Amino acid sequence: MEQTIFWGIWGVLGGIMFLYYMRRVHKIRSFLAGACSGLLALLLVHYAGTWIGYSPALNLLHVLQAGILGVPGVILMVVLHFTI
Structure with a gap:
């Protein structure tokens, strides 16, 4: 059950970021700026x-999280580490 909730939250956050990037005037530039700043x-x-x-490992999940969600994704990663 926890795993389903975990992936559901990340799916919703990814969808929100997708909608955010699609509403921008410069979609590609906005996505690249967000991804680069997150990485x-x-x-x-x-x-x-x-x-x-806390020093997160550089694995595929963390890189995707930082690349898709940007800086808020990294902040969320750090906050979740200290609250759980």
Whole structure:
């Protein structure tokens, strides 16, 4: 049950981001800016994670989360780590 809820939440968030990017005037540029900033934030948290006590692994799920959701996805990743 928890796994279904987990993937359902990520599916809804991905859909919201898809709709957000589709409403932008420059769709591709907006997506690339969001993806690049999210990946940069993931790398920053990964390499500077010893200061905050959490250094996420650079695996496919985290890269996709940062690439699709951007900086809010990385923030959500860190917040969920400390609340669970």
